[in-house]
Amino acid sequence: MKRTVPLFITFFVGTLLIVSVFLPPVQSMGENFTLFFDIIAVFAFFLGGGNLVRIHLDKVSRRKKDWGYSLVTLFGFFLVLASGLFKIGNAGGIAASVTASGSWFQTIFERVMNPLSSTMYALLAFYVASASYRAFRAKNREATILLIAAFVILLGRTPFGTMITAWIPDSLSALQVPNMAIWIMSSPNLAGQRAIMIGIGLGVVSMSLRVLLGIERTYLGEDKG
Amino acid sequence: MFGIMAISFSDIGVALTLAAIGGGLVWLTIRSVKGREVPRRLIFAFVFVAVSLPVLFPITFKERMTPTVKAVFDKIESLPPGSRVLMSFDFDPAMAPEVQPMADAYMRHCLSKGHRVVFMSLWATGQALMTTSLDRVVRREFSQKVNGVDYAVIGYKAGNEGVLNVIVTDIRKMFPTDVNTVPLDSLPIFDGVRSCKDFDLVLTTGGGYPGAKEWVLFVGDPGNVPIASGVAAVTAPLLYPYYPRQILGILGGIKGAAEYEHELVNRYPQFADTPAPGLRMMGPQTLAHLVIMAFIIIGNITYFRSRKKEPV
Numbered sequence: 001m002k003r004t005v006p007l008f009i010t011f012f013v014g015t016l017l018i019v020s021v022f023l024p025p026v027q028s029m030g031e032n033f034t035l036f037f038d039i040i041a042v043f044a045f046f047l048g049g050g051n052l053v054r055i056h057l058d059k060v061s062r063r064k065k066d067w068g069y070s071l072v073t074l075f076g077f078f079l080v081l082a083s084g085l086f087k088i089g090n091a092g093g094i095a096a097s098v099t100a101s102g103s104w105f106q107t108i109f110e111r112v113m114n115p116l117s118s119t120m121y122a123l124l125a126f127y128v129a130s131a132s133y134r135a136f137r138a139k140n141r142e143a144t145i146l147l148i149a150a151f152v153i154l155l156g157r158t159p160f161g162t163m164i165t166a167w168i169p170d171s172l173s174a175l176q177v178p179n180m181a182i183w184i185m186s187s188p189n190l191a192g193q194r195a196i197m198i199g200i201g202l203g204v205v206s207m208s209l210r211v212l213l214g215i216e217r218t219y220l221g222e223d224k225g
Numbered sequence: 226m227f228g229i230m231a232i233s234f235s236d237i238g239v240a241l242t243l244a245a246i247g248g249g250l251v252w253l254t255i256r257s258v259k260g261r262e263v264p265r266r267l268i269f270a271f272v273f274v275a276v277s278l279p280v281l282f283p284i285t286f287k288e289r290m291t292p293t294v295k296a297v298f299d300k301i302e303s304l305p306p307g308s309r310v311l312m313s314f315d316f317d318p319a320m321a322p323e324v325q326p327m328a329d330a331y332m333r334h335c336l337s338k339g340h341r342v343v344f345m346s347l348w349a350t351g352q353a354l355m356t357t358s359l360d361r362v363v364r365r366e367f368s369q370k371v372n373g374v375d376y377a378v379i380g381y382k383a384g385n386e387g388v389l390n391v392i393v394t395d396i397r398k399m400f401p402t403d404v405n406t407v408p409l410d411s412l413p414i415f416d417g418v419r420s421c422k423d424f425d426l427v428l429t430t431g432g433g434y435p436g437a438k439e440w441v442l443f444v445g446d447p448g449n450v451p452i453a454s455g456v457a458a459v460t461a462p463l464l465y466p467y468y469p470r471q472i473l474g475i476l477g478g479i480k481g482a483a484e485y486e487h488e489l490v491n492r493y494p495q496f497a498d499t500p501a502p503g504l505r506m507m508g509p510q511t512l513a514h515l516v517i518m519a520f521i522i523i524g525n526i527t528y529f530r531s532r533k534k535e536p537v
Contacts, residue, residue, distance in 0.1 A: 031394060034387040038399070041383040097380060097404035099356040101364075109318075109353040117318035125513060129272045130265050133520040137528045147521065154518050157458070157480045158511040159286035182291060190465045197466060 007214045014212040052077060080108055149184055156181020238282025246275055246512065250519045257523045260530040268520060275512040284508035288480075288487035296474030297453040298334070298488055300426060306339030308425040309418065313440070314344065314351035314358070315431030320457045321354055326482040326503040327455030328354075328430045330489055332362045335428075337493055341414050342376045343424070345400070347388060347435045352381040352404070366499065373403075373412040380404035385435045389443035393421050393450075422448040432457030437464055441471045455481060483507045 013033055020030025056070035056077075064070075087094050089104035099106050138144040155161035161177035168176050174183070210216035249271060253263055290298060304310075312331060316324045335342050344359070346352045355378065363376060370376055379400040382388045391399045396418065402408050409415045417423065421444050429437045429452060437454035445452040451473055454464060458478025468475055476485055482503030490496050 027394070031391050031398065034384070034390045035398065037387040038382070038384040041385075041387075045383070092405065095406055097352075097356075097378070099353045099380075099404070101356055101360045106353055106356055109350075110357060113350075113353075114318040114321065118322055121319035122322075125276060126269045126272050129513070129517045129520060130268045132517050133263060133268055133524040136521045137525055139528075147525075151518060151521070154514045157478070158514050159288065159507065160511055160515065162289065178291065182293075185462055185465055186468070189462050193463060193466045 003217070003220060006220055007217070011212055011214065014208070049077070049081070076112075080105065083108065149188075152177060152180045152184060156184075235282050238278065239284050242274070242278035242282060242284075242512070245278070246271065246516060249274075250516070250523070253519075253523050254526065257527040258530065260527060260534060262527055263520070263523060271516050271520070272513060275516040276509045279508035279512055283505055284511070285504055286483075286507055286511065288484045288504070288507070290484045290488050291481075293468060293475040293477070294481050294484045294488075296469060297428075297455075297476060298474075298485060300451065300453060300473055301331075301334050301338060301340070302492075304338065304340060304425055308340045309414070309423065310335050310340045310342045310426045310428060311421060311424040312342055312344050312428045313430065314346040314355040315348045315429060315436050316354065316433070316457075317348060317350040318354065320432045322502075322506070323457045323478050323482070324430050324432060324455060325354060325358060326479070326501075326506075327476045327485060328358050329362050330482065330485045330503070331428050331430070331455065332358060333366065333493075333496060333499070334485075334489055336363065336367045336370060336375070337495075340425075341374075343414065344376065344378045344380075346381040347385060347439075348431070348433075349381055349383070351431075355380070373407070374414055377409075377412050377414045378404045379409070386439045386443050389421075389435070389439060393444045393448045396420050420448070421450055424450060426450075427452045429454045430456070432460040436460065437472060437475075438467070441467050445471055455485075479503055479506045479510050 016026065017030050017033060020026045020033075053074065056074050058064075059070040060067050060074070082088060083104035084098050087096070087098055087103070087105075089102075089107075090096055090098065090100055091102040092100045096103075099109070132150070136143075136147045136150055138147055155164075156178045161181065165176040165178075173179055207216065211219065253267070257263065301310075312328070312335070314328060332342065344355050346355055359378065363370060367375075372378070380403070382399050384399075388399050396415075397409055400409060403412065421427065427440060427444060427450050429440045431437060431454075437452070437456055437460075440452050440454070444450055452471065453474045454472055455476035456464060456478075458480070461475055461477030461481070464472055464475050476482060483501075483506070484503075486501040486503045490501065
């Protein structure tokens with residue numbers, strides 16, 4: 001029973017969503033099911049938040065390694081939750097958006113979340129440089145092609161690329177670096193991307209069919225037989 | 226006088242930056258000819274100098290629109306005033322330095338053309354970033370524009386492509402009110418708008434999931450709605466399979482933003498004094514790219530030198 005009911009729900013909802021695309025009379029049912037997904041997403045937020053609090057409270061109470069960081073996490077979590085949920089310090093009051101300019105929620109986002117996230121992402125530049133130094137080596141023919149393509153793209157994404165090939169006449173404009181970069185993106189890259197996407201699409205269709213027909217059951221959890 | 230001083234300071238800064246990086250790279254090339262690897266920390270130091278000095282001493286370049294950017298610009302230009310544009314902020318602070326300049330430029334362009342813009346987000350973090358952009362662009366530069374008439378903010382809704390699947394046929398099912406709980410029916414901008422199909426253009430800004438691809442799959446294709454996007458540089462190559470039929474134009478990374486900002490200032494001189502972060506960030510990006518390319522060359526020199534030394 002514990003397995004049959006979820007399998008039936010999956011089959012019913014999945015089939016209905018497919019049918020709703022092809023049959024206009026049941027189109028609204030498909031939309032309603034999508035709305036249910038919205039409601040489920042809200043519960044997922046509760047579950048996620050609850051799980052975060054449980055794990056970090058446990059870490060703090062047991063004084064596990066680096067429990068101080070967990071304390072900071074919990075403090076930040078409850079501060080943002082309170083300022084968003086109760087709209088504390090919201091200039092427009094309870095009716096205004098939680099992200100109204102000047103609200104505590106928005107201020108915390110702009111002053112803490114924004115710079116921290118940007119900093120983390122910016123660190124990528126350092127690792128990309130280091131990885132490029134080690135990885136882009138002309139070890140064989142394929143690696144050399146990749147190396148040349150990387151060079152053209154890197155140059156093409158800067159005004160320097162335009163400057164160094166500006167002397168090439170318009171009749172040979174295909175040889176200008178920015179145009180070569182565009183060609184790489186819109187021809188070899190396009191072909192590769194389409195092949196990958198078609199492959200992924202076929203994989204998704206076959207996996208979806210397996211889930212709908214109850215052949216694939218791993219999403220239900222561990223099978224204890 | 227101050228202007229002259231500022232220019233000369235900047236020039237000195239640029240010259241120092243180029244001398245420091247160039248000299249350092251020559252030294253590393255000589256080392257690599259001797260077959261010595263470059264330590265990782267030294268690479269980090271070079272990237273730090275290449276990125277930080279152009280921030281302190283700005284270097285700006287002239288940009289020329291590439292076809293993917295031009296397509297978006299021309300589309301917004303060609304729409305008659307009063308057209309409805311739906312703009313989605315689907316990104317987080319990590320992507321914001323690349324994507325938010327595009328969002329700001331789109332805002333300036335659409336509002337100065339007299340289009341009516343509705344702002345929404347599929348990312349929880351997008352709404353807060355949208356507020357930043359609204360404060361910076363709409364409320365400061367277009368203070369005469371009226372909320373609910375010239376623009377509207379319907380904010381974030383959870384559900385990823387599920388949201389798109391619904392709003393392509395009925396926008397009020399997902400967004401019954403705007404962010405300030407005002408019913409959409411009472412906002413003049415939504416008169417005659419039932420779904421995404423009633424918008425003349427959808428501008429997506431982002432670079433992750435859900436993003437431009439989901440907009441194409443769930444709104445652009447089924448609703449026959451023109452979609453243009455502005456995405457982080459790492460995402461742009463993934464969107465080329467949809468260009469130009471399903472996505473009419475793509476702004477990729479800071480380069481795309483800089484091209485758009487440059488054209489916007491060219492066509493609309495009133496924006497000459499507005500911030501242009503895309504153009505400003507092209508200096509650090511150009512130098513960083515050149516440094517990375519130099520390190521690729523140095524890496525190859527070291528590789529071939531070490532291969533020669535290896536016994537056969």
